[in-house]
Amino acid sequence: MERSPNPELACPVAPVVDIVFSRWTTPILWALHEYGRQRFGELERLLPTITPKVLTQRLRQLERDGLVARTYHAEMPPRAEYEITPLGASLGPLFAQLATWADTGLPEVERARQAYDSH
Amino acid sequence: MERSPNPELACPVAPVVDIVFSRWTTPILWALHEYGRQRFGELERLLPTITPKVLTQRLRQLERDGLVARTYHAEMPPRAEYEITPLGASLGPLFAQLATWADTGLPEVERARQAYDSH
DNA sequence: TCCGTCACTTTCCTCTAGGTAACCAATATG
DNA sequence: CATATTGGTTACCTAGAGGAAAGTGACGGA
Numbered sequence: 001m002e003r004s005p006n007p008e009l010a011c012p013v014a015p016v017v018d019i020v021f022s023r024w025t026t027p028i029l030w031a032l033h034e035y036g037r038q039r040f041g042e043l044e045r046l047l048p049t050i051t052p053k054v055l056t057q058r059l060r061q062l063e064r065d066g067l068v069a070r071t072y073h074a075e076m077p078p079r080a081e082y083e084i085t086p087l088g089a090s091l092g093p094l095f096a097q098l099a100t101w102a103d104t105g106l107p108e109v110e111r112a113r114q115a116y117d118s119h
Numbered sequence: 120m121e122r123s124p125n126p127e128l129a130c131p132v133a134p135v136v137d138i139v140f141s142r143w144t145t146p147i148l149w150a151l152h153e154y155g156r157q158r159f160g161e162l163e164r165l166l167p168t169i170t171p172k173v174l175t176q177r178l179r180q181l182e183r184d185g186l187v188a189r190t191y192h193a194e195m196p197p198r199a200e201y202e203i204t205p206l207g208a209s210l211g212p213l214f215a216q217l218a219t220w221a222d223t224g225l226p227e228v229e230r231a232r233q234a235y236d237s238h
Numbered sequence: 239t240c241c242g243t244c245a246c247t248t249t250c251c252t253c254t255a256g257g258t259a260a261c262c263a264a265t266a267t268g
Numbered sequence: 269c270a271t272a273t274t275g276g277t278t279a280c281c282t283a284g285a286g287g288a289a290a291g292t293g294a295c296g297g298a
Contacts, residue, residue, distance in 0.1 A: 011146035012218045015225055021140040023256070027130035040275050054256060056276065066231025076265040077274035087227050094216055099131040101213060106134055108206050112185025142286075159245055173286060175246060195295045196244040240298090247292075253285090262277075268270090 019065055020091065024050060024058045029088060030095065032068065037083035062088070138184055139210060143169060143177045148207060149214065151187065156202040181207070 020026065024047070031046045032038060038046065043055060059082060062068035067088035073079040139145065143166070150165045151157060157165065162174060178201060181187035186207035192198040 011149040012221055013145050013149060013214055014142075016217050016221050017140045017142075017145055019225075019228055021136045023133075023136075026132050026136055030130040030132060041273095044275095049257095051257060051259095052276065053258090053278085057255085064232055064235040065228045066235075067228075072275090075274095076263090077272090078264085078276085080275060087224065087231070090224065091220065094213075094220060095132055097213055097216060098135050101210065102131055102135050105206065105209065106138075109138055109184045109186075112206070113183055116183040116185075160243090168287095170287060170289095171246060172248085172288095176286090191245090194244095195293090196242090197246085197294085199245060242297085243295090245293100248290085250288085250290105252287080255282105255284090257282080258280085260278085260280105263275100265273090267272080 019067075022058075024054055025062060026095075028055075028058055028062065029067065029084065029091065032082060032084045033089065033092060033095070037081050040080045040082070043082065067091070138186075141177075143173055144181060145214075147174075147177055147181065148186065148203065148210065151201060151203045152208065152211060152214070156200050159199045159201070162201065186210070 020029070027047055027050075028043065031043060035046065040052075040055070040059075043059075044050065044052065047055070059068060059070065063070050066085055069083050069085050071081045071083075073081075139148070146166055146169075147162065150162060154165065159171075159174070159178075162178075163169065163171065166174070178187060178189065182189050185204055188202050188204050190200045190202075192200075
């Protein structure tokens, strides 16, 4: 979770990577950005292979980092709603550019791998 | 290394994350982009806390993915040079945008964390 | 003959993100 | 009474990334 003193000295991008890019944080942010405010169970359905433990962990981290806001209604059964904050939404253009790069970049990476793997 | 079937279904950004964003791949790409072609030992000096094992591992992966090119001179002592490929360089604007986001985003994240941690 | 240089390689270890499965509180409904 | 619902929690386990430290091969120089 904590970066050693060096990588970020050499690279201003490194600290952002820690906060935004991991297996599930990116899909969660994307889902909230695409489909708007969602309940816990709705997020589970949008990300069918995530487990409740991990979903809670990532949501808590995103909440702590100010990228996602949680609203809890102590009804019975309870209701919890998650939505993107303005800070989280400010990542939108970045995600869009990443998705654009993926369109042409991923196929090129795939070709490079096949070339490399066949000596 | 392999994504389960789902996260990328929900999020077109996820596959890119695997290729580009990890502890050391980002700093390595950044260093090669900033300072141009570098020898193995020069990279070690630019990233003082990386170990040779990990540097080799990440460079091989970047080479296989077509983001970095390796030139080996079988002299004695040997000489190996690494440089960014056009595909790797095409990530430049993205990294720039990430660095820009970091300027205002990271302090906001820091404030959010302090607010969260003091209940 | 021993030392140093360079680009690694090898072995061993630790740490953590994530997965599996079971459990829980509190209430409404049948 | 049992059951379903919701938003989690808990204990346990595994795989993989990364770190530490030592070794390697081939040669040139002292």
